[in-house]
Amino acid sequence: MKKHPVSLTVNTDTYDLLIEPRKTLLATLRDTIGLTGTKEGCSTGDCGACTVIVDGKAVTSCMMLGVSANDKEITTIEGLASRDQLHPIQQAFMDKGGYQCGFCTPGFIVASKAFLDENPNATEAEIRHALGNNICRCTGYTKIIEAVMSAAEVMRNS
Amino acid sequence: MSEYTVLGKSVPRVDALEKVTGAAQYGGDVHLPGMLHGKFIRSKHAHAKILNIDTSEAEKLPGVRAIITQDDVESGRRVFATDKVLYLGEPIAAVAATDPDVAEEAADLVKIEYEVLPAVQDVMEAIQPEAPHLHSDDTKDGPARRVLRTELRKLERDDSQDHSARIAELNAQMEELADEVYYNVSAETHSDAGDVEQGFAESDLVVEDTYVIPRVHQTYMEPHVSVADVESTGKVTVWASTQGPFAIRSGIAGTLGIPLNQINVIATTMGGGFGGRFGVALTHVPAVLLSQKTGRPVKIQMTREEEFTDGRPAPGCVIKLKTGVKNDGTILAREGLAFWDSGSVSGASIGSTIRLRGVYKFPHLKVDAYGVYTNKSGTAAYRAPGTPQVAFAGESQLDDIARKLNLDPVEFRLKNMRVEGDPVPAGPNEPKVGYKETLQAVADAVDWKNRTKGPNQGWGVAIGDWTNGCGPGGMFVSIHEDGSARIFHGSMDITGTDTALAQIVAEILTLPYDEVTISRGDTNSAPYATGSGGSVVTFTMGNTAKLAAEDTRRRLLELAAERLNTDVESLELKDGQVSTIVADPPKSIGFGELAAYSLSTTGGPIVGKGSFARKPSTPALAAQIAKVEIDPETGRIKVLKMASSQDVGFAINPMAVEGQIEGGTVQGYAWATMEEMQYDEGGNVNPGFVDYRVPTTADLPTVQSVIVEVEAPDGPFGAKGVGEPPITPTLATMANAVADAVDIRITELPMKPEKVVDALHGNGK
Numbered sequence: 001m002k003k004h005p006v007s008l009t010v011n012t013d014t015y016d017l018l019i020e021p022r023k024t025l026l027a028t029l030r031d032t033i034g035l036t037g038t039k040e041g042c043s044t045g046d047c048g049a050c051t052v053i054v055d056g057k058a059v060t061s062c063m064m065l066g067v068s069a070n071d072k073e074i075t076t077i078e079g080l081a082s083r084d085q086l087h088p089i090q091q092a093f094m095d096k097g098g099y100q101c102g103f104c105t106p107g108f109i110v111a112s113k114a115f116l117d118e119n120p121n122a123t124e125a126e127i128r129h130a131l132g133n134n135i136c137r138c139t140g141y142t143k144i145i146e147a148v149m150s151a152a153e154v155m156r157n158s
Numbered sequence: 159m160s161e162y163t164v165l166g167k168s169v170p171r172v173d174a175l176e177k178v179t180g181a182a183q184y185g186g187d188v189h190l191p192g193m194l195h196g197k198f199i200r201s202k203h204a205h206a207k208i209l210n211i212d213t214s215e216a217e218k219l220p221g222v223r224a225i226i227t228q229d230d231v232e233s234g235r236r237v238f239a240t241d242k243v244l245y246l247g248e249p250i251a252a253v254a255a256t257d258p259d260v261a262e263e264a265a266d267l268v269k270i271e272y273e274v275l276p277a278v279q280d281v282m283e284a285i286q287p288e289a290p291h292l293h294s295d296d297t298k299d300g301p302a303r304r305v306l307r308t309e310l311r312k313l314e315r316d317d318s319q320d321h322s323a324r325i326a327e328l329n330a331q332m333e334e335l336a337d338e339v340y341y342n343v344s345a346e347t348h349s350d351a352g353d354v355e356q357g358f359a360e361s362d363l364v365v366e367d368t369y370v371i372p373r374v375h376q377t378y379m380e381p382h383v384s385v386a387d388v389e390s391t392g393k394v395t396v397w398a399s400t401q402g403p404f405a406i407r408s409g410i411a412g413t414l415g416i417p418l419n420q421i422n423v424i425a426t427t428m429g430g431g432f433g434g435r436f437g438v439a440l441t442h443v444p445a446v447l448l449s450q451k452t453g454r455p456v457k458i459q460m461t462r463e464e465e466f467t468d469g470r471p472a473p474g475c476v477i478k479l480k481t482g483v484k485n486d487g488t489i490l491a492r493e494g495l496a497f498w499d500s501g502s503v504s505g506a507s508i509g510s511t512i513r514l515r516g517v518y519k520f521p522h523l524k525v526d527a528y529g530v531y532t533n534k535s536g537t538a539a540y541r542a543p544g545t546p547q548v549a550f551a552g553e554s555q556l557d558d559i560a561r562k563l564n565l566d567p568v569e570f571r572l573k574n575m576r577v578e579g580d581p582v583p584a585g586p587n588e589p590k591v592g593y594k595e596t597l598q599a600v601a602d603a604v605d606w607k608n609r610t611k612g613p614n615q616g617w618g619v620a621i622g623d624w625t626n627g628c629g630p631g632g633m634f635v636s637i638h639e640d641g642s643a644r645i646f647h648g649s650m651d652i653t654g655t656d657t658a659l660a661q662i663v664a665e666i667l668t669l670p671y672d673e674v675t676i677s678r679g680d681t682n683s684a685p686y687a688t689g690s691g692g693s694v695v696t697f698t699m700g701n702t703a704k705l706a707a708e709d710t711r712r713r714l715l716e717l718a719a720e721r722l723n724t725d726v727e728s729l730e731l732k733d734g735q736v737s738t739i740v741a742d743p744p745k746s747i748g749f750g751e752l753a754a755y756s757l758s759t760t761g762g763p764i765v766g767k768g769s770f771a772r773k774p775s776t777p778a779l780a781a782q783i784a785k786v787e788i789d790p791e792t793g794r795i796k797v798l799k800m801a802s803s804q805d806v807g808f809a810i811n812p813m814a815v816e817g818q819i820e821g822g823t824v825q826g827y828a829w830a831t832m833e834e835m836q837y838d839e840g841g842n843v844n845p846g847f848v849d850y851r852v853p854t855t856a857d858l859p860t861v862q863s864v865i866v867e868v869e870a871p872d873g874p875f876g877a878k879g880v881g882e883p884p885i886t887p888t889l890a891t892m893a894n895a896v897a898d899a900v901d902i903r904i905t906e907l908p909m910k911p912e913k914v915v916d917a918l919h920g921n922g923k
Contacts, residue, residue: 022259036187037180039429041379042462046847049379077180090178094170097813100653100821102177103184103379103429132856135847137377137430138653139817140824141855142863 006070010035011079019066025059026050028066029076037077037106041135048134051107051114052076058114060133077106080113088154089113089147098147100138108134112148120156124149164664164671165875168813171657172676173427182427185383185399186459193385194223196441196448196458197261199251199268200468201243204277204533204841205290208241208250208270216253216267221260224451225268226444227251233415237443243272244292244502245533246841247467254448254456277533278342279837281476281497284530285340292342292502292531300338301495301526304348306331344504344529349512351583357491357522361482365559369551370906371889372834373474373499376540377852380429381465386445387455394421394449396442401431401650402689406442407681413443422682425650432825433539433691437470466845470538471835473506473529474499477551479514482522487565489556489574491522496548500529503536510544514552515583517593517623517779518574523583534837539691542624542882546826546889550907553620553890558903567619567894568601589776592805592868596779597621600803603864604783614788615798616899621781622886626879629688630771631699635663635706637714637764639757641734641750643667645676645706647699648684652881654814655695659703661810662874666707667714668731669749685769693778693879696810700874702770710766717752717759773872780804780883782823782891788899793914795831795896797857802888803864807878812865819863819884826888828853834908 003018010033019028029035029052038061041049045063052061053075080087089109092098099105108131115130116122122130127148128141136144176182213225227250228238239248251268255261278289299307310328313321358364385397394416400406403425411418428435441458448456460468475498482491494514500506511527560567575593582588601607601619609617633647645663649655656676664674678684688698715726718736722729722745730739737746756764785799802823809815832851836844844850869876889907897903902917 020259027258030187031189034189035180036183036189039184039380040186040459041381041429042847044462044846044848047379047462081179086175086178093178094174097168097171097817099174099177100817101379101428101430102173102182105177106180109178128855132854135377135379135852135854137379137432137825137852138821140820140822140861141853141858142820142860143813143817145855145860 026061092147092151096147190455195258206272212269221256298343342531349584350524352522376432376434378430383459388449472540501534507544549622550889618895620887620890627692627694632685649687650690706768776870793911807870808876822884830892
């Protein structure tokens with residue numbers, strides 16, 4: 001299959017790639033670039049494990065083609081922490097036990113970041129609504145919500 | 159438990175950093191140079207003869223490296239379907255190609271001719287003579303025929319007198335019980351205690367019902383995946399996302415006839431399992447076969463759709479249940495008959511049917527259970543396998559009885575619960591248990607006695623019991639020259655167990671938690687460890703860790719006695735040092751110094767060893783109370799409150815324990831209200847998250863977890879298994895809350911809104 005040139009900016013690095021048009025953004029990130037922190041849970045856009053931020057919006061990367069991400073800025077879970085400091089959401093997930101097997105965790109953290117960046121004063125109900133596209137099977141969500149609520153407070157105060 | 163410094167504390171987990179940064183390596187993250195991608199060619203019918211398999215077109219596709227069928231399995235063990243397929247999605251062949259999309263294209267090009275056969279999906283239809291018989295025309299006796307046949311066999315063997323009249327009578331009675339001739343039976347189990355007929359005769363109230371519980375999928379978020387690399391020497395390496403790497407090793411060896419010492423299984427971080435990630439059959443063996451054939455590493459990763467059609471979910475079942483009680487609420491007798499939908503292979507959790515006895519004093523009990531073949535994939539464990547199903551039946555029926563007798567459902571249960579020393583029907587006497595404490599704790603947590611409710615609101619209570627498993631495990635603990643300790647073992651971390659092990663070792667060695675690190679070896683390097691399921695890890699590997707840490711302590715004390723010119727008895731471990739207990743002047747020496755010194759001793763480095771297999775487990779109870787509100791227009795069940803208590807013996811890490819309680823409770827809630835794998839004659843019809851609903855953040859409020867600690871005598875520091883119990887009561891908790899809210903008893907799960915509406919209008923079950 002004929003490959004197409006694309007230029008993606010992922011976590012501040014720019015990648016000039018040749019990819020088949022049938023490859024999803026998820027496959028491009030994981031298989032071509034080698035950023036495997038973003039997970040594939042359903043391939044149908046229903047579980048949110050593959051959530052990344054594209055030009056400021058949360059996107060399920062299994063539902064977007066790699067060629068459609070040309071010239072776009074993408075943030076993945078690998079891009080959240082700085083060299084010596086976790087993002088407050090990552091820190092909160094750690095401190096509050098907001099993960100168990102961890103497979104859905106990158107998607108939850110990235111989706112939470114996209115939402116809290118836009119809605120720093122979100123209520124619990126709004127957070128529950130916003131994260132309704134992400135499935136976690138281990139935690140029952142109690143500690144995820146606690147983590148996101150506490151991260152929101154830290155982010156507001158910094 | 160304030161005497162501990164690390165145990166009983168909610169320290170962050172040992173794997174926290176890798177999990178929140180995306181660094182953790184799961185099965186699908188393994189990428190080897192030259193790696194090919196495998197895809198299955200699957201049956202398109204639920205029951206059919208395979209007339210022909212034509213791979214010629216697929217082989218021509220550029221990038222395809224191999225296509226294998228059962229003909230390629232030299233050992234002859236069944237890996238792929240050959241003459242007949244028994245369920246939609248059953249693997250018939252597999253292809254390896256340079257790219258996953260090419261492999262998928264190739265799979266579509268394989269042409270299979272079928273002769274479609276009638277299929278059966280419902281267990282009650284499958285036992286009938288007119289149903290398609292999946293494996294043979296053999297029949298089994300139902301419970302009453304079984305009793306008659308037992309007598310018949312006895313009389314036939316007895317030559318001492320003439321029994322012909324009675325034999326003729328028994329034969330005639332068996333003839334009359336024609337509806338007790340069951341076809342498609344995969345397995346059966348029977349238990350009894352006392353005399354149920356007498357028990358029912360003595361009862362003031364006898365209640366009888368049939369309960370239907372659907373097949374549900376464990377829905378671990380990471381689909382099955384494995385990467386196999388077979389070297390030219392024949393050595394096999396498999397990267398597997400699994401709960402039991404050693405079982406995968408022996409499974410591959412047994413299936414393919416490869417010597418055990420030629421197989422190394424490297425277990426990756428696991429994206430959930432809940433019991434569904436033990437099986438060897440799904441991806442590991444086909445990946446090894448494809449790698450053998452191509453000489454290249456091969457990855458097979460199932461899609462979510464494949465998980466639903468060819469996963470190994472929890473069995474659904476039909477339970478006929480009868481319970482007799484006195485008017486004062488004394489339970490006398492219970493009789494249960496269960497039909498478990500085992501799919502196309504035997505193995506449904508029928509052994510759990512005995513848990514219909516709950517934790518109550520049933521003087522009379524009779525339980526009969528049958529596994530039944532249907533045209534579905536086989537089943538596997540799911541969190542306390544079998545128990546949520548039977549607890550749904552048992553606890554729903556008790557709730558109806560409490561309502562009929564106008565008894566408080568908590569008091570009614572407390573009155574009949576067993577305590578230490580009580581006989582367990584068809585089992586040994588109770589050891590030390592905390593049944594009453596656990597139920598009382600959740601009742602107190604919601605202020606049960608003073609509960610109030612508005613219109614269409616109701617409260618439901620239920621319990622579920624379980625006992626953690628036990629199994630062999632080995633472990634090493636080494637002390638390094640910096641004074642830190644490292645644990646080395648082969649057991650899979652399931653959501654916090656490595657953390658519990660590190661806490662145990664830190665406590666015994668008096669080290670700070672972050673001075674203990676933990677590594678998991680592969681099956682080539684690590685000592686054997688039992689699979690991580692059955693709430694086994696904290697109990698088994700916790701005991702192993704205790705032994706390994708105590709062995710390490712012994713060596714530290716020996717070395718310190720040499721260095722400090724004293725004897726071992728005068729020394730103790732304190733704050734990461736070995737110090738004199740009573741001495742003037744006090745003397746002490748650090749672990750780091752002892753580790754460095756050990757390298758020049760004749761005894762050598764400090765390596766503590768722990769090896770453990772078995773100690774008696776202690777039963778654990780989970781108890782829940784939910785408050786719900788029903789919307790009579792839409793049938794939606796809104797959970798206003800969900801409290802969940804559990805006797806965990808001792809909470810080594812309360813935050814991790816709460817996480818287990820919360821997660822299990824929500825899985826149970828989902829089974830009660832939304833989850834159901836649906837089948838028609840063609841097979842599974844809802845293989846995806848749009849049609850198979852699982853809960854999200856929007857569905858449920860916070861779960862209030864209540865930790866109860868009734869020490870397990872043989873658990874490490876009193877701990878019991880934690881992972882499985884919290885799912886066991888919730889199906890009934892929810893149904894009982896609905897019954898209390900709108901006075902309808904739903905006996906067939908899930909309680910989807912349309913079913914609730916139907917029941918409200920008197921149309922449903």
